Amino acid sequence: MPTSLFQLSRKKFMRAPQLEAKLAIKILMGFVVLYFGGSLLFAGIAVYPILSDLLPERDAISVINSVLVLIFILELIIRYFLQQLPVTEIKSFLLLSIPKKRIIRNVLFRSLLSVYNAIPVLFYLPISISMFQDDYALGQVIAWWVAVTAFSLCLNFISFLANKNNKALAGFVILIILLYLSESYMDFETLRAVGYFFDALIMQPLWVLVPLGIFVLLYQITFSFLKKNLNLEGALAAKKEVANAGRYDFLDVFGSHAFFLKNDLRLIVRNVRPKNIVLMSFLFLFYGLFFFTQDNQPESLLVFASIFISGGFLLTYGNYVPAWDSEYYAFLMTQNLSYKKYLDSKWRLMTFAVIVSTVLSLPYLYFGVKTYLMILSGAAFNIGLGTWITLYGGLLNKQPLKLNVKAKAFENTQAFSGKMMLMIFPKMVLPVLLYIIPATLFNPTAGYITLAASGVLGIVFKNQILTQMVKLFAKQKHEMLQAFTQK
Amino acid sequence: MITVNSLTKSYGEITVLNIDQLEIPKGQCFGLVGNNGAGKTTFFSLLLDLIKTSTGEIISNDIAVAQSEEWKSFTSAFIDDSFLIGYLTPEEYFYFVGELRGIDKAAVDLFLETYVDFFNDEILNQKKYLRDFSKGNQKKVGLIATFIGSPKVVILDEPFANLDPTTQIRLKQLIKAETEKRELTLLISSHDLNHVTDVCNRIVLLERGAVIMDKETTAKTLQELEDYFSA
Structure with a gap:
């Protein structure tokens, strides 16, 4: 692991101005995280038994599967607006003999350390355990958990890309709107397909390769996006921005x-x-x-x-x-x-x-x-x-x-x-x-x-x-x- | 114009500036020289109340700069590029400074006309934001802006650094012209001994926060400074 880059991040925090205030905010944030984390864990533990009681005629996991897509979209929105992305001062690294790959891997890895990535453990793991107690085979349970976790981590990279690149953001927003429209007005079962996919996955655990594949693909896309941007973007290129002459006389x-x-x-x-x-x-x-x-x-x-x-x-x-x-x-x-x-x-x-x-x-x-x-x-x-x-x-x-x-x-x-x-x-x-x-x-x-x-x-x-x-x-x-x- | 009384500035145990007594009379062109860490920028920052004094005080035109903000009405400064507003065009920046000093647009335009040579066609009507100008051209804007509204005290930190040779020479002419035109107290720091002895009528040499030398400029001053710094 590139430990020296981590040390730099640590020093940046410890030597920042207003360290006390930052620490206080961190501690306060800690309580907020504990609260939401606890609620999530509780929800994860409770949701399966409750669904089993409420809808005895249906498989609880199938009900969960059918709403997973909504959870994913909600998670994506929350991540997009709230998840802090790791920041690195690249300028000073560019001329040092640190391979670009290592800088990028460090950034991506740090983005995975975010508290938002605890969702799979806090929410989905208890559900998986409930599944296991409900007589699903270990292979099925593991495949299901790995699949949802892979999707959740995909969202990590999607929010990363959407935050950094307006075209990517527009693309994802349009995609979600199209999926929604096709579902509600044109009778395609696009969003529901996610639910069916997870149902199929429990029948045939090998399907787990698909989310894993998407995860690897998104990692690669983010990696190459960062690699392309790992230079002092625009700093050396000639400027073409023309000053606008707004005079705002109405003020x-x-x-x-x-x-x-x-x-x-x-x-x-x-x-x-x-x-x-x-x-x-x-x-x-x-x-x-x-x-x-x-x-x-x-x-x-x-x-x-x-x-x-x-x-x-x-x-x-x-x-x-x-x-x-x-x-x-x-x-x-x-x-x-x-x-x-x-x-x-x-x-x-x-x-x-x-x-x-x-x-x-x-x-x-x-x-x-x-x-x-x-x-x-x-x-x-x-x-x-x-x-x-x-x-x-x-x-x-x-x-x-x-x-x-x-x-x-x-x-x-x-x-x-x-x-x-x-x-x-x-x-x-x-x-x-x-x-x-x-x-x-x-x-x-x-x-x-x-x-x-x-x-x-x-x-x-x-x-x-x-x-x-x-x-x-x-x-x-x-x-x-x-x-x-x-x- | 400016009186300094037992001024010190320390960070913890380390004293970075210690000036017991210094008097800068009205209309003087005051040159500050010294190696890095001598305390030049610290002194200017204290003059502008950008940092707090540890002891002592600075009186500018009967106003203690740390106590009242009245000094702002007759003082202007250019310390570094944080004195520019990156998202304005040079014209907008000049008008902005003009508004702050009670000078209207037409008067600013008139003022700028006298500096056309200094700008060398690289500053005005460029339709560019200040952040997109080169360091040297940014500096030209900042330097000229300090003279808008005829402030009584002008403080320039290393005005010659980053300028091309032509502009350095023009800046010297400009400073001489400004100081002859009216009673201007001008404070300059510089690493360029040649320029600073050329324009200033008094040179103060700082080392590790203390005044080592304080002299009226004569024909010999440059040589004395060179001897000091090569020793």
């Missing part, structure tokens, strides 16, 4: 802050990472559809949805707010730009985004005026308090961001991560509390009024809050500068 309504907002807009439009993340925040607009289309949803969940609809930008882009400027932070800190004006312009940027989202969410009027009033009260909270909470979190985040990542294949280009979800969590608790307490004491309307009023209060006391933020900002300045200059 002039913001007066003396306009030029700063224009700059933030340019940052978003012209850099790979912020662009992806902002596109992602549009998806939050549709979040409400999950909740408002169903009857009898608890109101506290609807509050949750309302906050998400107008706050997508805060939750995705906002979280990293000063860090987006990390590449030229020293410049900003020496320019004729007071901390107050800087923070104020960031607040305006986020407020602007919330207002845009709220306007874009007008179609929710379809679900009734009450629904839209909920969204409006959520938006008021987001403008008055959500923005400040986000900014506060952002000031504590001292991870520099590379805006326009060139060597994509080996760097972290993901817009979202499990850690970020953790950072979002406290932001979601407060509004729900603001709603629930008055709503249970009086009535739901009181809840919405409190939520909206908290936002209005935030706007009224904006200057006081801003002054406090400036103090925090000035205190953090040197530490941030130091962290942002670390590569």
Whole structure:
């Protein structure tokens, strides 16, 4: 095993700025992993006996087989959005006498060490054991487990490819949509075929060679993809990117802050990472559809949805707010730009985004005026308090961001991560509390009024809050500068 | 203009800068020389409040830089390429700096016209983002941007490094012209003894954080520095 490359990864972690904070996050993540891992294990143990009891006329494993494809798709989506991929600084390795193959194998192997690959052990292994107790032959049980494990690990590589390569991503998405359409509208049994395949596999364990073959094939594809990208992509080739001349004059309504907002807009439009993340925040607009289309949803969940609809930008882009400027932070800190004006312009940027989202969410009027009033009260909270909470979190985040990542294949280009979800969590608790307490004491309307009023209060006391933020900002300045200059 | 009082900067046990007393009068072109690790960039970073002082203080135009942010209104600097915004075109960058210093677009355009020679047709109207320019051309942009809005104090860390010979010579002419035009306090660090003795009227030599030599530039200064560094 290429141990020296592992040592480098370890050193990178141990010597990173803000080691304590990172450790704390790791430990917190550890608990989250334990919780989900435990739930998964429990589900794996329970699902087989329960199915046997509920549907005695059918084979439990056959029922599981028939829904496996859905589990795989769900797993793929979760992996795509949340699984962190290993990052390697290739630049310094390229000239050393380390075979390229070894670097790539190291990256791929590290991707297999991810906690997400514990799913086969936690979920599928207990099912296999139940199968064995249910008088299936050892060969059948092993073949079944190896096959699902191979598929699960295939998903590891598929999410790897989809994360690194937009064409691959588009390909996989189209494939899944086509399979779904052919299944539901054209009467082909494409998705169900996966279930039939696993049924057949139990009859004839030799079929296990197929998933193993796919696994090896995907490994090879990922390997050759990385090999092709194992150079300083584009760094030596001539640049053809032509600057776009967007002037964004419509922002002039913001007066003396306009030029700063224009700059933030340019940052978003012209850099790979912020662009992806902002596109992602549009998806939050549709979040409400999950909740408002169903009857009898608890109101506290609807509050949750309302906050998400107008706050997508805060939750995705906002979280990293000063860090987006990390590449030229020293410049900003020496320019004729007071901390107050800087923070104020960031607040305006986020407020602007919330207002845009709220306007874009007008179609929710379809679900009734009450629904839209909920969204409006959520938006008021987001403008008055959500923005400040986000900014506060952002000031504590001292991870520099590379805006326009060139060597994509080996760097972290993901817009979202499990850690970020953790950072979002406290932001979601407060509004729900603001709603629930008055709503249970009086009535739901009181809840919405409190939520909206908290936002209005935030706007009224904006200057006081801003002054406090400036103090925090000035205190953090040197530490941030130091962290942002670390590569 | 700038007064330094018993300034030290240490990281743990190691003191990287220790300047007891230093006075830089208005309008002086102040040259800082010294080998790597002498503390030149540390000194400039302290001047710009980019790092915290361990002891002592720096007063710039009656303002303690670590206490108030007022110094930002009359100071500008170019330390390294983190002073550029990669996703802007040079024009947008100049306008951005101009806006921050209260100079409108038309005035910036007028300002840029005087530097057409310095840019040598490689900077303006290129329809390229700064991140796609070569190191040397990026530096040209950063250097010129420091002069927008006629700041009273300009700090340039190694302005000659990475520039082609023609531009180095033009930069020297430009610095001389700027310092003659108005009362500009200019702080330069450089490894190029030739250039720095040519443009600066005072040279301070740092070694391991301490001032070893502090002299008005004369015809002999270059020779003295060369003797020192070859010893």
